[in-house]
Amino acid sequence: MSESTTLDETATGTDATAQHSPEPPDDGHAHGATDGQYIVIALILAVITAAEVSLSYMDVGPIFIPALLVMMAVKFVIVVSYFMHLKFDNRIFSFLFYSGLLLALGVYVLALATFEFFA
Amino acid sequence: MAIIERPATEPVVAPTPTPAPIVTPSEAFGTFRRPVETTGWRAWVFTVDHKKIGVMYGAAALFFFVVAGLEALLIRAQLAGPEGTVLSADVYNQMFTMHATTMIFLFAIPMAAGLANYLVPLQIGARDVAFPRINAFGFWCFLAGGIVLNLSWFLGGAADGGWFMYQPNASVPFSPTNGVDFWALGLQIAGIASLTGAINLIVTILNMRAPGMSLMRMPVFTWMILVTQFLLVFAIPVITVAFFLLTFQRSFDAAFFSPAAGADPLLWQHLFWIFGHPEVYILVLPSFGIVSEVLPVFSKKPLFGYPFVVFSGIAIGFLGWGVWAHHMFASGLGPVSVAVFATATMAIAVPTGVKIINWTLTMWGGKLRFTTAMLFAMGLVVQFTIGGLSGVTHSVAPSDTQQTDTYYIVAHFHYVLFGGSVLGFFAGFYYWWPKVFGKCLSERLGRWNFWLMIIGMNLTFGPMHILGLQGQPRRMYIWTTERSGEGFFNLGFWNLVSSIGAFILAVGVLFFLTNIVHTHRKGAPAPLDPWDARTLEWITTNPPKEHNFDRVPTVSHLDEFFHRKYEDVGEGDAHDLRAVATAEEVLAAEQAQADAQIHMPSPSYWPIVVAATLPVIALGIIYGVYIVSIVGALLMVFGIFGWAMEPGTAPDSDFDPSPVDDGGPTTELVRSE
Amino acid sequence: MLTNGSKLLLAGTTLAAVAAIVYGVTQDGTLGVVGLLSAAIALGLLAGIVIATRDGNVSAMDEAAAQTAVATHVAPEGNIWPLIVAGGAALVVLGLVTQSAFVMLGIGLLLIAGLQWMVDAWSQSASADGTFNRDARARFAGPLEFPxxxxxxxxxxxxxxxxxxxxxxxxxxxxxxxxxxxxxxxGGFLFASQRSMRSTAVAGLTAFAALGLVAGGVAAGLDGERFIEEHETTGLLGEESECDTTDETHADENASQTVGNKAAIMADITLDAEGELTSKAPGQQASQRIVVGRGNPSNIIFHNESDEPRRITLTTGQRPLLDEEGEEIEGQTTPDQRCTALAEEGGSQLLTFRIDKRSAVADEAFELTVPGVEGQAIEVVVP
Amino acid sequence: MLAVGAIAAVTLTACAEDAPQDTWQPEGENSTRIHNLQWPVFAIAGVVGLLVFLAIVWVVIRYRDRGQPIPKQSHGKPALEIALTILPALILVGVAVPTVGTLMALAETDDTECSVNVYGQQWWWEVEYPEQKGCGGIDREFVTSGQMVIPTGTKVLVSGTSRDVIHSWWIPALNGKKDMVPGRVHTVRTQADEPGIYAGQCTEFCGLSHANMRMEVVALDPGDFETWKANQLKPYAAPEEGSIAAEGESAFISQCARCHVVDGLDDGGVNAPEQFVYSRTAPNLTNLMTRNTFAGATFDLLTDECRERVWEATPEEFGERYLEGVTPECLNEVDLRAWIKNAPAMKPMYTDGTKLGPTDGRSRGMPALGLNDDQADQLVAYLLERN
Amino acid sequence: MSDAATLEAQVAHDDHGDHGGHGGNGAGHPPTTTGLSHNKLGMWLFLGSECLLFGGLISTYMLYRGRASENLGPDQIYDLPFTSVSSFVLLMSSLTMVLAVSAAGRKDVRNVKLWLTVTALLGATFVGGQVYEFTSFYREGLGFTTSLFSSSFYALTGFHGVHVSVGIIMLLAVVGMISRDRIPGDRAEVVELVGLYWHFVDIVWIVIFTLVYLIPA
Structure with missing residues (x-):
């Protein structure tokens, strides 16, 4: 939760609720991917899912679970960065979401460790 | 229905209806029109103003504080002598469960939410919070949760499993009444209040600060509230999962915690304490913020080491997530886990130490004025230190196996919670009362209140250290002479002392209540800046206008208000502070450049409607009449979508045209012509 | 909008409803509840009518009120809801005769149509100006209609x-x-690219697809699902006392060989290559005997290191034999057994059990045996 | 000054000979190890607390507002701050290292010389001596309740679980507590240096009679322990014909044998506690009179003077006095008869027939049997012979 | 299925946060300190906290997955082909959602309504698949209270199913509100927020699909 000092910004608004202030350019829509690129990203995701499923039918020994987890993480990051625009948006959004995600990961892995789940 | 007869033959040209007068909203919608009043009960029930909601939070929390205090007195009356007969075993178990649950969930959290709601917008120069209607919804959810929780007293007995409700003792065979169901669903609803409040305040603090107020120029109270809200936003979902599993277990007989099906009761303990430990920092950090505001003002010195205090607050918040299993040292975790959590718990003592050192150094070299607020703040520094140190003694895991679940732990957390958050809240009351109500609380009654509470507290909780080390376990509805021993440190004498102390404490709180009544009846209106304060909330009238600031001030320093009142004219390192402006002049300078149009969010009844449907769903689940829950859910969806389709600020069509005849003041809201 | 008459009736409705609930919760007599509920419904209907007609008190004497009374100005537009209410009522009657599903559907239609009719009637007489009326209707109907x-x-x-x-x-x-x-x-991509497709064509196509889907669903629903066979579990083996067979039963199909971590494992029982059955409890040496706490759920893991799939069976005395309907047959008893699925070579299976009787009292000793391996048994002692 | 009083009270408890469950009176190797770690930490805490308190008192006196000009607006000295952060951190590291050491030592289980099983259930403790080579060799397991007898100077490993809710086994004089969680088996190292009675109590909230669920560990010299053990395993001695005890035996079979067990007594297969009690067991009464407490070690079988004689006995004479058991003169008739006739009146339990729906008719605790006086006399006479 | 209905009732009230979030402040937010809209900040924070909620349910499932009674465990009951197709469907619904959001950016109302409807339809087929899966498991003997594995499996996938259903209702309601122009705030932002919620529910399914279905017990 450490607030990095770079968050404080150039607050320009002279008046918190000025009347009829011009609509500030909403940052979300200026760039990001075109529709074509979204379709390509979706196909990549579909391919990874297919890979995961086929991997589970093959017997690849000990690297099976790590491979699955890596592919899951890749799909996760792709959807979050591109479909949810986190890659192009302000860093505060990434901070809010990833702090929640990593906290959940850390706390629950530690809890399962005390159950000797990974032993 | 007036049936209009149409003559059969030639087409009748409908007479051009004389244009009926435009119907006013109250005629068209009657009671369902959008509320716009600013006086009377409607102004309070449908308000979205952060100040009104803050006052309502404070009043409700104080009421529950008195209720839980009475429960504590009954507990101490039962334990005053051996073989006590005041309470039977069953009622005693309900009493201590509800004492703890009410104090934590219905007093401490809402009081912090009340102070935060009222003060944070004022301290960061905002006109209201980011989501005003969610703020109102949060309060009504808290109230609904409190009512559902306490409804259990009248419907078959309250919850009787202790405030952390360990499984499987809280499952149906061992706690057959509906008490635990009311407990789980009541706190679930109150949890929604905390979650929405947290999202609301974080967005407010991040996004609605006055121009020029960077994060490192924010008052420390707002910093501690920000850390508390981050803890809340990530802790509440964990307890929500735990409550859902408990409700599935009790109402839909799932087997999440029943050992017969192979379940592990420790899962509940983990889920509860992953929420539980950040929870106790949620209870104490707001009071740290209050003390960090009060001490500098009455020492006439800025807070010593502002960045250190802020980062130690963040460190406490961050480390708070890695220590939860120190509540479970005796629950049978492996030695490695116990070692990890013991060292992490010790690590958390360091940032707490930093705070105590900085408070002391703030007072060092100051010009101390001992108003009641200052007394309470210093009381916190002393009592919390005792609680913190007794905490360090049982972060040592082996000695914790001797101390856990005994009265030593009861003494520890009462020194930390009563000595910490309650004394902090009282310091806040005395410090901000003139700002909220326009009158100062009487200092004479305040001193009685302070000293009686301090003496009562030490007499009640001091001996509990001895009782704990003499091996008296927690939650014993009775103790017998056989196990109390005769020497100086026997259980009999110290239990009696503790019970007497509890009643002295109660008298102290009574003095506070009389102080409130006395001030409201005969208190003189407070000066604009009674304490020569330092932060932004004091550049407003007492109590502040509906829209807080006529012009949102531009901030250039930490402790902006102090810097506008005093200039340092000394050369080199000689310092000579000269007063250059009085508080009135500073306020007048701001009011001179008031904004012309100010759009304030309008009241709305949707928040209270949605909050009112939650108890209906809960009662349907508890009594197994699922049709009631489904109807409740339908009403909730209706409320949510009605809310979503209602604009934040009411358009003019929602206002009745101001009736010419009575010439009453139009709505106080400044309506743009 | 809420005139005095309607407030009185609304209060009556809520009072009757609350009384019904309180009566239902405290006493358990159904008669009282039914009476109070019907009172609540009746009062509710009356309140609805009174709200719609605004107490109907456009009295003749009050000339100004008659003039401004909006109801006299605007002729109610035609609307569909009366038709649907009639349809709903017919459906209920039809449902009573045929399937009960129609009754539910009918009641649903009645409720929705009745509500909509009331809101329409109220909003159309809200004021003389049409747009204000539509806006008023949307303010209340909208939040329920959309979801x-x-x-x-x-x-x-x-x-x-x-x-x-x-x-x-x-x-x-x-x-x-x-x-x-x-x-x-x-379909999505097609419609998105053909910007020129008129919205009616789009609506037509989607309606046709929806109809096809619903028809398929109802058809499939009516003539029943495919036969999904109930999964036979090892618990059934014990009840039908098939625990002594050595060959594969239905419950042994792809029995999972990985054993989930249970909190407290009492003992590991191993059938080694030579057919030796030994038990090893944590902290004690291997022996032919395990002590199990009485009435306490315990778990043991059976490791099969022999070269054939084996299962382990726990026999705890006799239990009366049950015939098909579950009645006890006099005098005949059958061993009270629990067993695991077949563990393949090198595989392992978990057995959870709880014994309430003391072994000393029981007529024959409790033991863990492996069907097909003679002469090997682990004695189970319950103090 | 009140705060100083509180800190002083905390440190002064080191030298008090008071409540039987005093955690500052270690009597065994494990509790001594904890004590050696505990009191230094208390001392450090006391000193630090005192320092902070003195600083506050000094500030209140020295910097009171006497009209001096507004002090220098110093925003802090980073050097001082960092120093005062590292100092506590060092102290804590100094505390952490021995903590982890003691922790690991207390978690050892493979130097066990005698293992005893413990079962917690609502509101009493069952002690089971499994068949083993340890504790001088036990060839047939036997069960007792309330009081666990162990040989002095031996490393006993108590491994326990619970049959219903979470309880906690805690003998302050011998070691810290360990929760007994249903579905898990937890171990506690227990060792007593000298013969004596060491009191303890369930310390995890377990419902109605959590306060009345006590236990005691009795430490005997190895020789006395052997005699005690032999007495526990002796065959059943039926009361001779015609005596009140014989009628007591038949009364026992008709009234008590449904739940309670006396090894060797032929009760005609009546014993089925799992149908009457939710925790599926009831205390084993085979050698009731060798224990000096009953009903979750909450009530005494001995009259007050006899109890005093045993509790106040010096270590040398303790073994012989404890082995006397409960003689007819020393029997606390009042409590035993009251318990036999109406147990729930003396100890809150869930035995009211009407409210047993959730546990499908099975009570949690001993129901009131409603016996008349002479049945009570017969049972008391019969139980007196269970020594 | 009655459990799913009551689950929906309970969880729905848990979700009020984001609907309410829409009601934030007025059209085109006034200038804020970070230049971002309150609603979007609130939504990302809400998603951060939902990670904790689903994390708790997933870790409960991981702890109890091995504790299936009488050998009716994950290996015997899961139908992998069907579940992988339902994951594919949910991924595609994320694609159509993104297309809806970019259409909203371009103020192309027709395509926004179209893509929102398609996303809702794909979501409905996914939930239909879940309902089918629950029914067939129930027929095979895996009731909600059969074993710890079944209770935690139904709790986890039931929670996720309810979140998807709430998402579908939001999508279709937004389509209705756009066509009748009943959205008070900035329409593009409302579509974007619903999109964020939908993508979050999809990535939770990505995690569930791998941990629950693919990793053997």
Whole structure:
């Protein structure tokens, strides 16, 4: 939760609720991917899912679970960065979401460790 | 229905209806029109103003504080002598469960939410919070949760499993009444209040600060509230999962915690304490913020080491997530886990130490004025230190196996919670009362209140250290002479002392209540800046206008208000502070450049409607009449979508045209012509 | 809007409803509840009518009120809800005769149509100006209409799709699923690209697709799901006392060989290559005997290191033999057994059990045996 | 000054000979190890607390507002801050290292010389001596309740679980507590240096009679322990014909044998506690009179003077006095008869027939049997012979 | 299925946060300190906290997955082909959602309504698949209270199913509100927020699909 000092910004608004202030350019829509690129990203995701499923039918020994987890993480990051625009948006959004995600990961892995789940 | 007869033959040209007068909203919608009043009960029930909601939070929390205090007195009356007969075993178990649950969930959290709601917008120069209607919804959810929780007293007995409700003792065979169901669903609803409040305040603090107020120029109270809200936003979902599993277990007989099906009761303990430990920092950090505001003002010195205090607050918040299993040292975790959590718990003592050192150094070299607020703040520094140190003694895991679940732990957390958050809240009351109500609380009654509470507290909780080390376990509805021993440190004498102390404490709180009544009846209106304060909330009238600031001030320093009142004219390192402006002049300078149009969010009844449907769903689940829950859910969806389709600020069509005849003041809201 | 008359009736409704609940919760007599509930419904209806007609008190004497009374100005527009109320009532009657599903559908229609009719009637007489009326109607009907409409559309798709899936065989299911998804996607891209397609054509096509889906769903729903065979579990083996067989039973199909971590493992019992059955408890040496706490759920893990699939069976005395209907047959007893699925070579199985009787009292000793391996038994002692 | 009083009270408890469950009176190797770690930490805490308190008192006196000009607006000295952060951190590291050491030592289980099983259930403790080579060799397991007898100077490993809710086994004089969680088996190292009675109590909230669920560990010299053990395993001695005890035996079979067990007594297969008690067991009464407490070690079988004689006995004479058991003169008739006739009146339990729906008719605790006086006399006479 | 209905009732009230979030402040937010809209900040924070909620349910499932009674465990009951197709469907619904959001950016109302409807339809087929899966498991003997594995499996996938259903209702309601122009705030932002919620529910399914279905017990 450490607030990095770079968050404080150039607050320009002279008046918190000025009347009829011009609509500030909403940052979300200026760039990001075109529709074509979204379709390509979706196909990549579909391919990874297919890979995961086929991997589970093959017997690849000990690297099976790590491979699955890596592919899951890749799909996760792709959807979050591109479909949810986190890659192009302000860093505060990434901070809010990833702090929640990593906290959940850390706390629950530690809890399962005390159950000797990974032993 | 007036049936209009149409003559059969030639087409009748409908007479051009004389244009009926435009119907006013109250005629068209009657009671369902959008509320716009600013006086009377409607102004309070449908308000979205952060100040009104803050006052309502404070009043409700104080009421529950008195209720839980009475429960504590009954507990101490039962334990005053051996073989006590005041309470039977069953009622005693309900009493201590509800004492703890009410104090934590219905007093401490809402009081912090009340102070935060009222003060944070004022301290960061905002006109209201980011989501005003969610703020109102949060309060009504808290109230609904409190009512559902306490409804259990009248419907078959309250919850009787202790405030952390360990499984499987809280499952149906061992706690057959509906008490635990009311407990789980009541706190679930109150949890929604905390979650929405947290999202609301974080967005407010991040996004609605006055121009020029960077994060490192924010008052420390707002910093501690920000850390508390981050803890809340990530802790509440964990307890929500735990409550859902408990409700599935009790109402839909799932087997999440029943050992017969192979379940592990420790899962509940983990889920509860992953929420539980950040929870106790949620209870104490707001009071740290209050003390960090009060001490500098009455020492006439800025807070010593502002960045250190802020980062130690963040460190406490961050480390708070890695220590939860120190509540479970005796629950049978492996030695490695116990070692990890013991060292992490010790690590958390360091940032707490930093705070105590900085408070002391703030007072060092100051010009101390001992108003009641200052007394309470210093009381916190002393009592919390005792609680913190007794905490360090049982972060040592082996000695914790001797101390856990005994009265030593009861003494520890009462020194930390009563000595910490309650004394902090009282310091806040005395410090901000003139700002909220326009009158100062009487200092004479305040001193009685302070000293009686301090003496009562030490007499009640001091001996509990001895009782704990003499091996008296927690939650014993009775103790017998056989196990109390005769020497100086026997259980009999110290239990009696503790019970007497509890009643002295109660008298102290009574003095506070009389102080409130006395001030409201005969208190003189407070000066604009009674304490020569330092932060932004004091550049407003007492109590502040509906829209807080006529012009949102531009901030250039930490402790902006102090810097506008005093200039340092000394050369080199000689310092000579000269007063250059009085508080009135500073306020007048701001009011001179008031904004012309100010759009304030309008009241709305949707928040209270949605909050009112939650108890209906809960009662349907508890009594197994699922049709009631489904109807409740339908009403909730209706409320949510009605809310979503209602604009934040009411358009003019929602206002009745101001009736010419009575010439009453139009709505106080400044309506743009 | 809430005139005095309607407030009185609304209060009566809520009072009757609350009384019904309190009466129902405290006493358990149904007569009182039914009476109070019917009172509540009756008062509710009356309140609705009074609200709609605004107490109907456009009295003749008050000339100004008569003039401004809006009801006299605007002729009510035609609307569909009376037709649907009639349809709903007919459906209820039909349902009573045929399937009960129609009754529910009828009641649903009655409720929705009645509500809509009331809101229409109220909003049309709200004021003389049409747009204000429509806005007033939207303010109250909107929040329920949008979500309920959405739930209805979503619900229809979910229900009919799941019935179709239940109808198709286990292999055809995924294929049907993919086809449906690709169809929807293709339709989406087609409509998105053909900007010139008039919205009526789009609406027509989607309506046709929806109709097809619902027809498929109802058809599949009516003639029943495919036969999904109840999974036989090892618990059934014990009840039908088939625990002594050495060959594979239905419950042994792809029995999972990995053993989940249970909190407290009492003992590991191993059948080694030579057919030796030994038990090893944590902290003690291997022995032929284990002590189990009475009435305490315990778990043991059976490791099969022999070269054939084996199962382990726990016999705890006798229990009366039950015939088909579950009645006890006099005098005949059968061993009270629990067993695991077959563990393949090198595999292991978990057995959870709880013994309430003391072993000293029971007529024959409790023991753990492996069907097919003679002369090997682990004595189970329950103090 | 009140705060100083509180801190002083905390440190002064080191030298008090008071409540039987005093955690500052270690009597065994494990509790001594904890004590050696505990009191230094208390001392450090006391000193730090005192320092902070003195600083506050000094500030209140020295910097009171006497009209001096507004002090220098110093925003802090980073050097001082960092120093005062590292100092506590060092102290804590100094505390952490021995903590982890003691922790690991207390978690050892493979130097066990005698293992005893313990079962917690609502509101009493069952002690089971499994068949083993340890504790001088036990060839047939036997069960007792309330009081666990162990040989002095031996490393006993108590491994326990619970049959219903979470309880906690805690003998302050011998070691810290360990929760007994149903579905898990937890171990506690227990060792007593000298013969004596060491009191303890369930310390995890377990419902109605959590306060009345006590236990005691009795430490005997190895020789006395052997005699005690032999007495526990002796065959059943039926009361001779015609005596009140014989009628007591038949009364026992008709009234008590449904739940309670006396090894060797032929009760005609009546014993089925799992149908009457939710925790599926009831205390084993085979050698009741060798224990000096009953009903979750909450009530005494001995009259007050006899109890005093045993509790106040010096270590040398303790073994012989404890082995006397409960003689007819020393029997606390009042409590035993009251318990036999109406147990729930003396100890809150869930035995009211009407409210047993959730546990499908099975009570949690001993129901009131409603016996008349002479049945009570017969049972008391019969139980007196269970020594 | 009655459990799913009551689950929906309970969880729905848990989700009020984001609907309410829409009601934030007025059209085109006034200038804020970070230049971002309150609603979007609130939504990302809400998603951060939902990670904790689903994390708790997933870790409960991981702890109890091995504790299936009488050998009716994950290996015997899961139908992998069907579930992988339902994951594919949910991924495609994320694609159509993104297309809806970019259409909203371009103020192309027709395509926004179209893509929102398609996303809702794909979501409905996914939930239909879940309902089918639950029914067939129930027929095979895996009731909600059969074993710890079944209770935690139904709790986890039931929670996720309810979140998807709430998402579908939001999508279709937004389509209705756009066509009748009943959205008070900035329409593009409302579509974007619903999109964020939908993508979050999809990535939770990505995690569930791998941990629950693919990793053997």
């Amino acid at each position: 309920l409409l959405a739930t209805a559309v979503g619900g229809v798709v979910v229900f009919s799709f799941s019935r179709i899936m239940l109808f198709l065989s286990k292999t055809a299911g995924p294929v049907g699923f993919v086809v449906a998804a690709l169809l929807i996607l293709a």
